[in-house]
Amino acid sequence: MDDQTLLKGKNVLVTGGTGSFGNQIVDRLLLMNPAKITIFSRDENKQYHMCNKYAEHKDLLKFQIGDVRDAARLDEVMYGVDVVFHAAALKHVPQCEYFPFEAVKTNIIGSKNVVEAAIDAGVGQVVTVSTDKAVKPINAMGMSKAIQEKIFFAANGRSDTRFMCVRYGNVIGSRGSVIPRFQQLIKDGKPLTITDERMTRFWLTLDEAINLVFLAVSEGKGGETFVRKMPACKITQLARVMGEVYANRADYPVKVTGLRPGEKIHEILVSEEEMTRTHEFDDHFVTYWYDQAKGAKLRKDWFEYDSKGTEQLSDEQIKALLKKITPPDEVVPEFKPFDAKAK
Numbered sequence: 001m002d003d004q005t006l007l008k009g010k011n012v013l014v015t016g017g018t019g020s021f022g023n024q025i026v027d028r029l030l031l032m033n034p035a036k037i038t039i040f041s042r043d044e045n046k047q048y049h050m051c052n053k054y055a056e057h058k059d060l061l062k063f064q065i066g067d068v069r070d071a072a073r074l075d076e077v078m079y080g081v082d083v084v085f086h087a088a089a090l091k092h093v094p095q096c097e098y099f100p101f102e103a104v105k106t107n108i109i110g111s112k113n114v115v116e117a118a119i120d121a122g123v124g125q126v127v128t129v130s131t132d133k134a135v136k137p138i139n140a141m142g143m144s145k146a147i148q149e150k151i152f153f154a155a156n157g158r159s160d161t162r163f164m165c166v167r168y169g170n171v172i173g174s175r176g177s178v179i180p181r182f183q184q185l186i187k188d189g190k191p192l193t194i195t196d197e198r199m200t201r202f203w204l205t206l207d208e209a210i211n212l213v214f215l216a217v218s219e220g221k222g223g224e225t226f227v228r229k230m231p232a233c234k235i236t237q238l239a240r241v242m243g244e245v246y247a248n249r250a251d252y253p254v255k256v257t258g259l260r261p262g263e264k265i266h267e268i269l270v271s272e273e274e275m276t277r278t279h280e281f282d283d284h285f286v287t288y289w290y291d292q293a294k295g296a297k298l299r300k301d302w303f304e305y306d307s308k309g310t311e312q313l314s315d316e317q318i319k320a321l322l323k324k325i326t327p328p329d330e331v332v333p334e335f336k337p338f339d340a341k342a343k
Helices: 020-029 044-053 071-078 093-098 100-121 140-155 178-187 206-219 235-247 315-325
Strands: 011-015 036-041 061-065 083-086 125-131 162-168 192-194 200-204 224-228 232-234 254-256 268-270 278-280 284-288
Touching: 011 020, 020 036, 020 044, 020 206, 036 044, 036 071, 044 061, 071 100, 083 100, 093 100, 093 140, 100 125, 100 140, 125 140, 125 206, 140 162, 162 206, 178 192, 178 235, 192 235, 206 224, 206 284, 232 235, 235 254, 235 315, 268 284
Parallel strands: 011 036, 011 083, 036 061, 083 125, 125 162, 162 224, 192 254
Antiparallel strands: 200 232, 224 284, 278 284
16 A cells, blocks of 8 residues: 555554654654644653644644553543554663563553553554564563553454554664664763673664554554564674774774673564464564464464574664764764773
């Protein structure tokens, strides 16, 4: 389905819509001629800045303060909505590890509230954004996102509302992720800190993440997980390349600090068990909820799609991606030698 017609005339709600994902999806939605876009989030400051950014679209773009933990508030904003993109979540592994019930309240109870409000309002489609950390989870964040996925899948069949999931790895340049953190350390002349030299992570661009969400809306019948195939790299390689790109130093200092609470060495996007109810396409996988797998063209072998075994990015590919999101002169306008005192 053509992007330009996919959501034409639709009322769209984006929960947690003031982050990197929210800004990017609004940019894309504005090209699709929706009837209305509603941003629902709890951060009034981010809403204020986003409202100013999109001031020329004030008749189309509406902002609602609220929290997915508040079921009554969700009932209010869900009225008249056709499509929901549920991106509100607690996403940082260490914080969720130390405060696990906060992750439960947002990622599990909040998602349950979204499901109930969508059913009550007669919403057509709801797509939730999940993570590779939900597969064989070892931390509270991943566990809560795994439960979130199952809440969505179990809701299918209760009404005409279709619930789908997208699952992906690290978004290049998203707020709070490793790339902006490395950029700031380089700008400050400090060593780059990594937790384990063996660590690998999946990578995709924001546009690729949004494309996956739109694919779920276009193709989803309810109960599917859409997983984009994506390359990975070692964090040590990323650190070395960023030193070259942003500080013109192939030997930019790196400090190994040890694994943080809840961290994995490698991530998984589709587990061996899930793969037996998964249809593989050229550039993505579709994993079906148990009953819906019947009749689908499924893989017959047991195969785990993880960040260690997938296609690995070359240095040149990493450089090309970095230069797209932040040109070198925007990070270090003038070369700043490494500050030995920062060790």
